[in-house]
Amino acid sequence: MKNLILLTACAAPWFTAGPTRAEESDLQAVRSTAKEFVAAFNAKDADAVAALWTENADYRDETGLFFHGRKAIKQAYADIFAANPRQQIEVLVESVRLITPDLAIEDGIANVSPPPEGPPGASRYSATHVRQDGKWLLASVREWREDVESNYTHLQPLEWLIGSWVATSPGRKSETTFEWTRNKNFIKRTFTIKMGDEDFTV
16 A cells, blocks of 8 residues: 555646636637737728837847837838738737746747748747736747748749739720738749720630
8 A cells, every 4th residue: 555655646747637617718818919920911901000119119020120119010010001002911829838827938930912922931930928017918929931842943034923913905904913922932923904884804
């Protein structure tokens, strides 16, 4: 009996309990921040994006540019939205873990469409969240780019085609659009021909 008690005591440190209800609630709140960011980004709302960060937050994007403070981060996103009005983002949260009751780390992947010029890749990020006045906010974010395999190197000479092209003639208008498929593996072409009141799309 003594041996059984000793074995149980030795094994106990190897087992850890799962997150408590309060911890699970905090993890969900941190994940919700990612959803709020996606909604604000896709709405091109720099104010809403900035509201998710602490006053003294810092952000380093995948190109190495560094921004310190909520005001600078807001301006950075305002510039992004102005330069890329059609750009949308999707975020895959891979993990969220609590370091302390008021500090959490989130890791994931963010992809934008249409994709930026250059080789295809995944934008990975690591975000530090802190709880201030009962709300989880971004305190620090680091991004970096990971290349992915694709046919891009073979299609790069045709990259100038990406976009929409319009040709008109009496009684007829045609519009051709070229866009990258996922990971820039192929270039997809669609075109619309309008003759009078009729549209033909291929």
